[in-house]
Amino acid sequence: MIDPVIHPLNRLKICAALRAxxxxxxxxxxxxxxSRLRDITDLSDATLSKQLSVLEEHGYVSRFREYGSTRAKDTVWVTLTRAGERALEGHLDALNRYAEPHDDTD
Incomplete structure (x- = not known):
């Protein structure tokens, strides 16, 4: 089934990049x-952070901050959760079904 949380392109890119x-x-x-996820998805810090918040609210990703000596030296780590992986798989399966040839004899 198409997942309305993952369907927007930026969120799909995030989930796919984490899984890959x-x-x-x-x-x-x-x-x-x-920073690596930002570079892979080609999203700004603000856009990536906003989209991660939505995915996190739905339990699809988790993130944690590793504190450095200053905020600029902090590292944020992101993980695709099991729920996020299942949602991504279901979403990709649905997209593949739509892309398969259909019998138009009906």
């Missing part, structure tokens, strides 16, 4: 740096 980068929950949790 292996930043997912699993037997070993892995994260991706905010």
């Amino acid at each position: 980068g292996g930043a997912t929950e699993g037997t070993t949790r892995r994260e991706m740096k905010f």
